[in-house]
Amino acid sequence: MEYDQLLQMFLDHQGEYLSGEEISNRLGISRTAVWKQINKLREQGYDFEAVSRKGYRLVHQPDKLKHLDVVKALQGCQYGGQLKLLETTTSTQEEIRIWADQGADNGALVIAEEQTLGRGRQGRRWMSPSGKGVWMSLLLKPELPLADASRLTLLTAVAVCRALRSITGLEIGIKWPNDLLINGKKICGILVESAGEDGKIRYCVVGIGIDVNLEAQDYAEELSHRATSLKIEGNQNYDRAVIIGAVMKEMEFLMTSFLEQGFSTIANLWEALSVTLGKTITVRTYQGEMIGVAEELDSSGGLKLRKPDGNIEIVYSGEI
Ligand code: BTN
Helix, strand or coil: CHHHHHHHHHHHCCCCCECHHHHHHHHCCCHHHHHHHHHHHHHCCCEEEEECCCEEEEEECCCCCCHHHHHHHCCCCCCCCCEEEEEEECCHHHHHHHHHHCCCCCCCEEEEEEECCCECHHHCECCCCCCCEEEEEEEECCCCEHHHHHHHHHHHHHHHHHHHHHHHCCCEEEECCCEEEECCEEEEEEEEEEEEECCEEEEEEEEEEEECCCCHHHCCHHHHCCECCHHHHHCCCCCHHHHHHHHHHHHHHHHHHHHHHCCHHHHHHHHHHECCCCCEEEEEECCEEEEEEEEEECCCCCEEEECCCCCEEEECCCEC
16 A cells, blocks of 8 residues: 555656655655665666655656556457456466366456466476566367367467567568567467367467567577567567557457358468478477478468478477
8 A cells, every 4th residue: 555655656756856754744654664665666676766865766667567558458359358467477377277267258368467487388488577578368268179279379370470560560470380480589489278178179278478578688598599579679668568459359350250261361371471381391299300391281270291202291289
């Protein structure tokens, strides 16, 4: 409470110094309590200049997603109608799973400022520092066979790619099946996890991690040659609420198209954005490695590989 009131005071007096005495009188708390609350704000990424006889001046605010901004950006979109915006969590995938089991609806969305145990594909960790990315999980309950879950992965890649291209103007492409790259470096990862029943999808959890405003120093040495952010590539900060809104709108649009008209439009869009097709690639699958030229998507969303012996092999999951 004191913390919120103190923050509001500084926000109402931006650029001005507020003395410890003035704050303590207005909030009815001791000078020591004021100092403690200021330190709490500092821990949250707020920065203050302290000048003797003048007081404190707010000089930097952390980039925080505000519930209202996200709701505004989602206007006109059913996805995100049920919304949780968390300061920190282990993984939004876990949060939405629990919510799904408690009865959350199709389109429910969980967003976190920070994930302490962000999950990537194939059991890897996903680095999710506070306030710098979009870390979110969307709940989908389409009436589809479980075998269509891999199509949802491709659809998500198309949705995020289209949204980010239109916001940033950057040349973003899709590496099979669903990594988004700029200049060969990854800026977004997608993890679709499904729960099924009698061969049908009960629900799908679509996890999307976008490196939005990370800086070069946020990447560990081993990641820096493989990963990048929109900020590094576009030389500017991007509004994360706007990105969330645009991605959800694309997701909803493409899901409607998929459910009403089938997958071929999505497959065409995926192929047009792909940076994989036409290249000779090595795919690591659970069955071992496979080399071939990536020719096209097959009707069920698998990748058609022409092997050196001329035969076609279709791969449904794996790592290039
Ligand atoms: C990948 O390995 O490329 C997939 C990364 C998916 C990361 C996102 S961030 C939001 C959601 N929560 C998680 O724990 N993982 C996904």
